[in-house]
Amino acid sequence: MDIAVIGVSAEAVEIYRYFLRHPGDSVGSARQRLADADPERVQAIVEELGRLGLLDIKDRHRVVATEPRVGVERLIEKRLDELNMEIRRVLETRDVIATLEEDLRGGESSSGVLAIERVEGLDEVRRRIDDLGFFCYEQTLALHPGGPLSPGAIETGRVVATRNLRRGLSVREVYHPTALGNPLMDSYLRDLASLGAQIRITEAQMDRMVIFDSVAVVAIHPKESHRGALLVREPGLVSQLITYFDGVWQDAVDLRNFTEPSADAPQLSELERRVLSVMATADKDEVAAREIDVSVRTYRRYVADLMARLGAVNRFQAALRAKEENWI
Incomplete structure (x- = not known):
């Protein structure tokens, strides 16, 4: 003993x-x-x-x-x-964050932090992406114009995306159809979708980039991503990149609809079906989110999207229409 x-x-x-x-x-x-x-x-x-x-x-x-x-x-x-x-x-050590943030802002205003930072080497880029993902608080946006990601990139992306999704962050990613068909890549995308990530596919041309809140990561050379990346912090430029992403996103097709097109009822992910099933029965968002094992933020985001797709004004009506339309 x-x-x-x-x-x-x-x-x-x-x-x-x-x-x-x-x-x-x-x-x-x-x-x-x-x-x-x-x-x-x-x-x-x-x-x-x-x-x-x-x-x-x-x-x-x-x-x-x-x-x-x-x-x-x-x-x-x-x-x-x-x-x-x-x-x-x-x-109690969290109290020091505010003071340190003031020092950071003071340093930025006095010396000027690089608005665009050049990072060379894939290992260093992946390390910096992991850091950015760890301190991300709201959303991650990504455009992947080429074929399947490398095993190393998949592993890095899995760690960052899984951690952020479990923290309730919004994760939206757009891929080119050439990325599909690879077993490792397909499994990766299915795993992300099952955790709450929104994955879309587009055949349109796009530039590779990842955005963590207010920091964008773009390739130094669009055709040679192995050369490294640029970390962009300039607010005006990041805002334009987010607008560019939103345009690509609006024209893209949901992964499930792309891989399993149907003229009948819309294809719903397993998580979307589970959200619909608890919308009319759970009296509180916290209870519903706990029942389907997602964060409250993720649950509310899915509820808002499903209500919009169903043209419902409240959750009970959304659940009712989902049954009428044979969505569940």
Whole structure:
């Protein structure tokens, strides 16, 4: 038995158990009976158990072990108090963020941070993309004009997108049809869609880029992405790039509709069907989101999109029309 997490070693537990089995025994008797243990070591552990409150050693000739329910529970509570204090100290460090942000803004205004930063080498680009994705708070937008992504790019994209989707961020990506048909790539896109990402396909020409909130990442050379990327922070330019993305997005087709075209009822993802199924039954968004295992933000985004597609003015009407149209 090892309860070191509350400050009691496995060796100390054995000595504590000895005194539980031999109430009123002396320290000297314990040293003699525990033949495998070093007598000085036994003495030191008995002292430690006394400090921990597991043994009453006021009378060394008659040691009394504290009842486990009392002694161990007291140590658990003490450890929990220590952990809570540690958590509070960690959380309090957030207060420094505001001060550090002021320093950052002051540095930007005085020295001028590069509005466009050149990053060379695929490994460094992927590292910077992972950093940008980690500190993203609202949305990720991406255009992929070529064929299937490389295994390395897929792994980087999977980590960033999965983390952001689980945090409730909006993830919208547009791919060219040539990206489809590769087993690894198709599995990647299906996984993202199942987590709540919105994936569309377009045959139109587009430039490769990724946008994390207010930072855009574009290739140094549109035909040679291996050369590196430009990190764009200039607000006016980023705004234009977002407008460009929105134009491509509006003309693109949902991944499911592209791969499984149908003239009948619209193809819905599994997540969309689950959203529809709880819209009319859950009285709170938090309950519905928890039931289908998505964030509240993701649930509300899907509800808004489905209501618009169904032409419904409220959620109950949307669920009713979905049943009438055989969507669910």
